[in-house]
Amino acid sequence: MNRIITLDEFIIRRQKDFPFASGELTGLLRDIGVAAKIVNREVNKAGLLNILGTAEVENASGDAVQKLDLYANEKLIECLKNSGECAGVASEEIEEIITFPTVNDKPSKYVVVFDPLDGSSNIDVNVSVGTIFGIYRRISDTADSCTLADFLQKGSQLVAAGYVLYGTSTLLVYSTGRGVNAFTLDPTIGEFCLSHRDIQIPQRGNYYSVNQGYYLKFDVDMRRYIDQCSDMNLRLRYIGSMVSDIHRILLQGGIFLYPNTRKYPQGKLRLVYECNPLSFIVEQAGGKAITTQLERVLDLEVHDLHQRATIAMGSPEMVDEMKAFVEKYSGINLPKD
Numbered sequence: 001m002n003r004i005i006t007l008d009e010f011i012i013r014r015q016k017d018f019p020f021a022s023g024e025l026t027g028l029l030r031d032i033g034v035a036a037k038i039v040n041r042e043v044n045k046a047g048l049l050n051i052l053g054t055a056e057v058e059n060a061s062g063d064a065v066q067k068l069d070l071y072a073n074e075k076l077i078e079c080l081k082n083s084g085e086c087a088g089v090a091s092e093e094i095e096e097i098i099t100f101p102t103v104n105d106k107p108s109k110y111v112v113v114f115d116p117l118d119g120s121s122n123i124d125v126n127v128s129v130g131t132i133f134g135i136y137r138r139i140s141d142t143a144d145s146c147t148l149a150d151f152l153q154k155g156s157q158l159v160a161a162g163y164v165l166y167g168t169s170t171l172l173v174y175s176t177g178r179g180v181n182a183f184t185l186d187p188t189i190g191e192f193c194l195s196h197r198d199i200q201i202p203q204r205g206n207y208y209s210v211n212q213g214y215y216l217k218f219d220v221d222m223r224r225y226i227d228q229c230s231d232m233n234l235r236l237r238y239i240g241s242m243v244s245d246i247h248r249i250l251l252q253g254g255i256f257l258y259p260n261t262r263k264y265p266q267g268k269l270r271l272v273y274e275c276n277p278l279s280f281i282v283e284q285a286g287g288k289a290i291t292t293q294l295e296r297v298l299d300l301e302v303h304d305l306h307q308r309a310t311i312a313m314g315s316p317e318m319v320d321e322m323k324a325f326v327e328k329y330s331g332i333n334l335p336k337d
Protein backbone atom coordinates (compact mmCIF):
# COMPACT_ATOMS: atom_id res chain seq x y z
CA MET A 1 0.00 0.00 0.00
CA ASN A 2 1.43 3.37 -1.01
CA ARG A 3 2.25 5.80 1.78
CA ILE A 4 -0.54 8.34 2.39
CA ILE A 5 0.39 11.85 1.18
CA THR A 6 -1.99 14.44 2.58
CA LEU A 7 -2.93 17.65 0.78
CA ASP A 8 -1.04 19.70 3.36
CA GLU A 9 2.12 17.62 2.95
CA PHE A 10 1.86 17.75 -0.85
CA ILE A 11 1.37 21.52 -0.94
CA ILE A 12 4.29 22.11 1.41
CA ARG A 13 6.50 19.77 -0.62
CA ARG A 14 5.51 21.48 -3.86
CA GLN A 15 6.32 24.87 -2.36
CA LYS A 16 9.97 23.84 -2.65
CA ASP A 17 9.43 23.79 -6.45
CA PHE A 18 8.98 27.56 -6.30
CA PRO A 19 12.36 29.02 -5.29
CA PHE A 20 10.85 32.37 -4.41
CA ALA A 21 7.79 30.96 -2.66
CA SER A 22 7.38 32.48 0.74
CA GLY A 23 4.51 30.31 1.90
CA GLU A 24 1.52 32.62 1.28
CA LEU A 25 0.10 30.58 -1.60
CA THR A 26 0.74 27.41 0.39
CA GLY A 27 -1.22 28.83 3.29
CA LEU A 28 -4.04 29.96 1.02
CA LEU A 29 -4.39 26.53 -0.62
CA ARG A 30 -4.46 24.87 2.79
CA ASP A 31 -7.18 27.29 3.94
CA ILE A 32 -9.26 26.39 0.89
CA GLY A 33 -8.82 22.75 1.86
CA VAL A 34 -10.20 23.51 5.33
CA ALA A 35 -13.19 25.35 3.84
CA ALA A 36 -13.84 22.37 1.58
CA LYS A 37 -13.96 20.02 4.58
CA ILE A 38 -16.42 22.31 6.37
CA VAL A 39 -18.69 22.61 3.32
CA ASN A 40 -18.44 18.87 2.71
CA ARG A 41 -19.61 18.16 6.27
CA GLU A 42 -22.87 20.06 5.60
CA VAL A 43 -23.36 18.93 1.99
CA ASN A 44 -23.15 15.32 3.12
CA LYS A 45 -25.97 15.71 5.62
CA ALA A 46 -27.98 18.44 3.89
CA GLY A 47 -31.02 16.18 3.82
CA LEU A 48 -31.01 16.03 7.61
CA LEU A 49 -30.88 19.77 8.16
CA ASN A 50 -33.12 22.61 7.24
CA ILE A 51 -30.63 23.75 4.59
CA LEU A 52 -32.22 22.13 1.57
CA GLY A 53 -34.37 24.06 -0.82
CA THR A 54 -34.20 27.62 -2.04
CA ALA A 55 -33.31 30.58 0.13
CA GLU A 56 -35.97 32.75 -1.52
CA VAL A 57 -33.26 35.10 -2.86
CA GLU A 58 -31.54 35.54 -6.22
CA ASN A 59 -27.79 35.82 -6.85
CA ALA A 60 -25.91 38.33 -8.97
CA SER A 61 -26.73 36.31 -12.07
CA GLY A 62 -30.44 36.19 -11.30
CA ASP A 63 -30.36 32.49 -10.33
CA ALA A 64 -32.42 31.22 -7.41
CA VAL A 65 -30.03 30.63 -4.49
CA GLN A 66 -30.14 27.38 -2.53
CA LYS A 67 -29.74 27.52 1.25
CA LEU A 68 -26.61 25.39 0.97
CA ASP A 69 -25.19 27.87 -1.55
CA LEU A 70 -25.38 30.55 1.11
CA TYR A 71 -23.86 28.26 3.73
CA ALA A 72 -20.95 27.35 1.45
CA ASN A 73 -20.50 30.99 0.50
CA GLU A 74 -20.33 32.09 4.14
CA LYS A 75 -17.84 29.37 5.11
CA LEU A 76 -15.50 30.11 2.19
CA ILE A 77 -15.55 33.83 2.98
CA GLU A 78 -14.92 33.12 6.68
CA CYS A 79 -11.96 30.79 6.01
CA LEU A 80 -10.37 33.09 3.44
CA LYS A 81 -10.91 36.21 5.54
CA ASN A 82 -9.16 34.63 8.52
CA SER A 83 -6.38 33.09 6.42
CA GLY A 84 -4.35 36.29 6.33
CA GLU A 85 -3.19 35.38 2.81
CA CYS A 86 -6.26 36.65 0.93
CA ALA A 87 -6.96 40.34 0.31
CA GLY A 88 -10.49 39.77 -0.93
CA VAL A 89 -12.91 37.55 -2.81
CA ALA A 90 -15.41 37.57 -5.66
CA SER A 91 -18.27 35.09 -5.39
CA GLU A 92 -21.02 34.00 -7.73
CA GLU A 93 -23.43 34.72 -4.87
CA ILE A 94 -22.40 38.33 -4.36
CA GLU A 95 -22.73 41.28 -6.75
CA GLU A 96 -19.56 43.11 -5.74
CA ILE A 97 -16.10 42.09 -4.52
CA ILE A 98 -15.48 41.77 -0.78
CA THR A 99 -12.23 43.30 0.51
CA PHE A 100 -10.67 41.91 3.68
CA PRO A 101 -8.82 43.92 6.34
CA THR A 102 -5.20 42.88 6.78
CA VAL A 103 -4.53 40.25 9.43
CA ASN A 104 -1.71 41.16 11.87
CA ASP A 105 -0.92 44.16 9.65
CA LYS A 106 0.53 41.79 7.02
CA PRO A 107 -0.51 42.80 3.46
CA SER A 108 -1.96 39.91 1.37
CA LYS A 109 -0.68 39.18 -2.11
CA TYR A 110 -3.64 37.19 -3.46
CA VAL A 111 -7.35 37.40 -4.24
CA VAL A 112 -9.72 34.46 -4.74
CA VAL A 113 -12.69 34.01 -7.07
CA PHE A 114 -15.15 31.19 -6.42
CA ASP A 115 -18.47 29.60 -7.14
CA PRO A 116 -19.22 28.26 -3.67
CA LEU A 117 -21.59 25.51 -4.73
CA ASP A 118 -21.90 24.99 -8.46
CA GLY A 119 -24.80 22.89 -9.71
CA SER A 120 -26.63 23.51 -6.47
CA SER A 121 -30.06 22.98 -8.03
CA ASN A 122 -29.03 19.29 -7.90
CA ILE A 123 -28.61 19.25 -4.12
CA ASP A 124 -32.22 18.37 -3.30
CA VAL A 125 -32.06 15.33 -5.59
CA ASN A 126 -28.71 14.14 -4.21
CA VAL A 127 -26.71 14.72 -7.37
CA SER A 128 -23.03 15.73 -7.09
CA VAL A 129 -22.23 19.42 -6.74
CA GLY A 130 -18.94 21.29 -6.58
CA THR A 131 -16.96 24.31 -5.41
CA ILE A 132 -14.84 26.07 -8.05
CA PHE A 133 -11.99 28.45 -7.14
CA GLY A 134 -9.29 30.52 -8.79
CA ILE A 135 -6.40 32.47 -7.24
CA TYR A 136 -4.83 35.63 -8.71
CA ARG A 137 -1.77 37.54 -7.58
CA ARG A 138 -2.91 41.13 -6.94
CA ILE A 139 -2.01 43.84 -9.45
CA SER A 140 -3.09 46.58 -7.03
CA ASP A 141 -0.82 48.13 -4.39
CA THR A 142 -0.66 45.63 -1.51
CA ALA A 143 -0.41 48.57 0.89
CA ASP A 144 -4.09 49.32 0.07
CA SER A 145 -7.26 47.22 -0.17
CA CYS A 146 -7.64 45.02 -3.22
CA THR A 147 -9.55 46.49 -6.15
CA LEU A 148 -11.93 45.24 -8.83
CA ALA A 149 -9.02 45.20 -11.29
CA ASP A 150 -7.42 42.39 -9.26
CA PHE A 151 -10.42 40.20 -10.12
CA LEU A 152 -10.84 41.19 -13.77
CA GLN A 153 -7.54 39.67 -14.86
CA LYS A 154 -7.55 37.21 -17.75
CA GLY A 155 -7.73 33.52 -16.87
CA SER A 156 -4.19 33.17 -18.21
CA GLN A 157 -3.06 35.20 -15.15
CA LEU A 158 -4.37 32.64 -12.65
CA VAL A 159 -1.62 31.40 -10.31
CA ALA A 160 -3.75 28.50 -9.12
CA ALA A 161 -7.22 27.05 -9.64
CA GLY A 162 -9.20 24.00 -8.72
CA TYR A 163 -12.46 22.48 -7.66
CA VAL A 164 -13.97 20.36 -4.92
CA LEU A 165 -16.38 17.65 -6.06
CA TYR A 166 -18.91 16.54 -3.44
CA GLY A 167 -19.81 13.22 -5.01
CA THR A 168 -19.64 9.52 -4.15
CA SER A 169 -16.43 10.65 -2.49
CA THR A 170 -15.18 14.18 -1.93
CA LEU A 171 -12.28 15.19 -4.15
CA LEU A 172 -10.16 18.33 -4.21
CA VAL A 173 -8.49 18.86 -7.60
CA TYR A 174 -6.03 21.74 -8.07
CA SER A 175 -3.13 23.06 -10.09
CA THR A 176 -0.57 25.81 -9.47
CA GLY A 177 0.54 25.71 -13.08
CA ARG A 178 2.71 22.60 -12.75
CA GLY A 179 0.20 19.85 -13.54
CA VAL A 180 -3.04 18.70 -11.94
CA ASN A 181 -3.37 16.52 -8.83
CA ALA A 182 -6.44 15.21 -7.04
CA PHE A 183 -6.96 14.39 -3.38
CA THR A 184 -9.72 12.23 -1.94
CA LEU A 185 -11.10 13.08 1.49
CA ASP A 186 -10.61 10.24 3.97
CA PRO A 187 -13.33 11.00 6.52
CA THR A 188 -11.81 8.59 9.03
CA ILE A 189 -8.79 10.86 9.41
CA GLY A 190 -10.30 14.12 8.11
CA GLU A 191 -7.56 14.55 5.52
CA PHE A 192 -7.51 14.99 1.74
CA CYS A 193 -5.11 12.27 0.52
CA LEU A 194 -3.34 12.18 -2.86
CA SER A 195 -5.34 9.81 -5.06
CA HIS A 196 -4.76 10.96 -8.66
CA ARG A 197 -1.17 12.13 -9.32
CA ASP A 198 -0.40 14.34 -12.35
CA ILE A 199 -3.72 13.87 -14.19
CA GLN A 200 -3.37 13.81 -17.98
CA ILE A 201 -6.62 14.15 -19.95
CA PRO A 202 -6.93 11.48 -22.70
CA GLN A 203 -6.28 12.84 -26.20
CA ARG A 204 -9.84 11.81 -27.06
CA GLY A 205 -12.73 10.04 -25.31
CA ASN A 206 -16.13 8.45 -25.82
CA TYR A 207 -18.21 11.16 -24.15
CA TYR A 208 -19.76 14.41 -25.21
CA SER A 209 -21.49 16.55 -22.58
CA VAL A 210 -24.11 19.12 -23.61
CA ASN A 211 -27.70 19.95 -22.65
CA GLN A 212 -29.37 18.18 -25.56
CA GLY A 213 -32.63 19.83 -24.53
CA TYR A 214 -31.38 23.08 -26.05
CA TYR A 215 -30.44 21.45 -29.38
CA LEU A 216 -32.94 23.50 -31.40
CA LYS A 217 -31.77 26.68 -29.66
CA PHE A 218 -28.12 26.25 -30.73
CA ASP A 219 -26.70 27.75 -33.92
CA VAL A 220 -26.82 25.40 -36.89
CA ASP A 221 -23.06 24.74 -36.84
CA MET A 222 -23.25 23.53 -33.23
CA ARG A 223 -26.28 21.38 -34.05
CA ARG A 224 -24.39 19.75 -36.89
CA TYR A 225 -21.37 19.17 -34.65
CA ILE A 226 -23.61 17.56 -31.99
CA ASP A 227 -25.15 15.41 -34.74
CA GLN A 228 -21.62 14.31 -35.67
CA CYS A 229 -20.91 13.35 -32.03
CA SER A 230 -24.03 11.19 -32.09
CA ASP A 231 -23.12 9.72 -35.50
CA MET A 232 -19.70 8.79 -34.04
CA ASN A 233 -21.56 6.81 -31.33
CA LEU A 234 -20.14 9.01 -28.59
CA ARG A 235 -22.06 8.68 -25.33
CA LEU A 236 -23.98 11.69 -24.01
CA ARG A 237 -23.34 12.36 -20.33
CA TYR A 238 -24.74 15.61 -18.84
CA ILE A 239 -25.95 16.03 -15.25
CA GLY A 240 -26.22 19.81 -15.11
CA SER A 241 -23.37 20.13 -12.61
CA MET A 242 -20.36 21.53 -14.47
CA VAL A 243 -17.78 20.28 -11.96
CA SER A 244 -19.07 16.69 -12.27
CA ASP A 245 -19.35 16.84 -16.05
CA ILE A 246 -15.87 18.28 -16.42
CA HIS A 247 -14.35 15.84 -13.90
CA ARG A 248 -15.58 12.86 -15.94
CA ILE A 249 -14.01 14.32 -19.06
CA LEU A 250 -10.75 15.15 -17.24
CA LEU A 251 -10.34 11.49 -16.22
CA GLN A 252 -11.91 9.63 -19.15
CA GLY A 253 -11.70 12.06 -22.07
CA GLY A 254 -14.42 13.74 -24.10
CA ILE A 255 -15.76 17.22 -24.78
CA PHE A 256 -18.05 19.50 -22.74
CA LEU A 257 -20.07 22.15 -24.56
CA TYR A 258 -22.23 25.06 -23.50
CA PRO A 259 -22.85 27.06 -26.68
CA ASN A 260 -24.80 30.30 -26.97
CA THR A 261 -28.60 30.09 -27.10
CA ARG A 262 -31.32 32.68 -27.68
CA LYS A 263 -31.77 32.91 -23.88
CA TYR A 264 -28.02 33.18 -23.29
CA PRO A 265 -26.52 34.83 -26.41
CA GLN A 266 -23.16 35.19 -24.58
CA GLY A 267 -23.43 31.67 -23.16
CA LYS A 268 -24.78 30.77 -19.70
CA LEU A 269 -21.67 29.83 -17.77
CA ARG A 270 -19.74 32.54 -15.89
CA LEU A 271 -16.26 33.33 -17.10
CA VAL A 272 -14.59 34.46 -13.86
CA TYR A 273 -15.52 31.71 -11.42
CA GLU A 274 -16.62 28.80 -13.65
CA CYS A 275 -15.02 28.83 -17.11
CA ASN A 276 -11.58 30.32 -16.32
CA PRO A 277 -10.67 28.13 -13.31
CA LEU A 278 -11.90 24.94 -15.03
CA SER A 279 -10.18 25.90 -18.30
CA PHE A 280 -6.95 26.42 -16.33
CA ILE A 281 -7.27 22.91 -14.89
CA VAL A 282 -8.15 21.30 -18.24
CA GLU A 283 -5.20 23.01 -20.01
CA GLN A 284 -2.84 22.03 -17.19
CA ALA A 285 -3.96 18.41 -17.72
CA GLY A 286 -3.13 18.68 -21.45
CA GLY A 287 -6.62 19.56 -22.68
CA LYS A 288 -8.03 22.59 -24.50
CA ALA A 289 -10.71 25.15 -23.65
CA ILE A 290 -12.17 27.52 -26.24
CA THR A 291 -15.41 29.40 -26.71
CA THR A 292 -17.84 28.21 -29.37
CA GLN A 293 -16.67 31.34 -31.20
CA LEU A 294 -13.24 29.60 -31.21
CA GLU A 295 -11.29 31.94 -28.88
CA ARG A 296 -9.06 30.49 -26.13
CA VAL A 297 -11.05 30.96 -22.91
CA LEU A 298 -8.03 31.96 -20.80
CA ASP A 299 -7.26 34.79 -23.25
CA LEU A 300 -10.70 36.40 -23.00
CA GLU A 301 -10.82 39.99 -21.77
CA VAL A 302 -12.68 40.16 -18.47
CA HIS A 303 -14.82 43.29 -18.09
CA ASP A 304 -17.42 42.21 -15.53
CA LEU A 305 -17.31 39.89 -12.50
CA HIS A 306 -20.41 38.03 -13.64
CA GLN A 307 -19.87 38.04 -17.38
CA ARG A 308 -20.85 34.88 -19.22
CA ALA A 309 -19.02 32.89 -21.89
CA THR A 310 -19.66 30.03 -24.26
CA ILE A 311 -17.39 27.04 -23.85
CA ALA A 312 -16.08 23.88 -25.48
CA MET A 313 -13.46 22.11 -23.38
CA GLY A 314 -11.86 18.71 -22.95
CA SER A 315 -9.67 16.29 -24.90
CA PRO A 316 -7.36 18.24 -27.24
CA GLU A 317 -8.08 16.19 -30.37
CA MET A 318 -11.85 16.55 -29.86
CA VAL A 319 -11.70 20.30 -29.24
CA ASP A 320 -9.53 20.68 -32.37
CA GLU A 321 -12.08 18.65 -34.36
CA MET A 322 -14.95 20.77 -33.06
CA LYS A 323 -13.00 23.93 -34.00
CA ALA A 324 -12.33 22.65 -37.52
CA PHE A 325 -15.98 21.66 -37.85
CA VAL A 326 -17.27 25.09 -36.80
CA GLU A 327 -14.74 26.88 -39.05
CA LYS A 328 -15.91 24.78 -41.97
CA TYR A 329 -19.63 25.21 -41.38
CA SER A 330 -19.88 28.73 -40.00
CA GLY A 331 -17.34 30.62 -42.06
CA ILE A 332 -15.42 31.78 -38.97
CA ASN A 333 -11.75 32.44 -39.82
CA LEU A 334 -12.31 31.82 -43.54
CA PRO A 335 -9.67 33.76 -45.51
CA LYS A 336 -10.97 37.25 -46.30
CA ASP A 337 -11.40 37.59 -50.09
Ligand code: P6P
Binds near residue numbers: 118268
Ligand atom coordinates in the same frame (compact mmCIF):
# COMPACT_ATOMS: atom_id res chain seq x y z
P1 P6P B 1 -28.45 24.09 -17.81
C1 P6P B 1 -25.32 24.97 -12.79
O1 P6P B 1 -26.37 25.91 -12.58
C2 P6P B 1 -24.49 25.46 -13.96
O2 P6P B 1 -23.97 26.73 -13.66
C3 P6P B 1 -23.39 24.45 -14.27
O3 P6P B 1 -22.93 23.78 -13.14
C4 P6P B 1 -24.07 23.51 -15.24
O4 P6P B 1 -23.15 22.92 -16.13
C5 P6P B 1 -25.05 24.43 -15.98
O5 P6P B 1 -25.31 25.54 -15.12
C6 P6P B 1 -26.34 23.72 -16.29
O6 P6P B 1 -27.14 24.62 -17.06
O7 P6P B 1 -28.92 25.26 -18.61
O8 P6P B 1 -28.01 22.93 -18.70
O9 P6P B 1 -29.40 23.64 -16.71
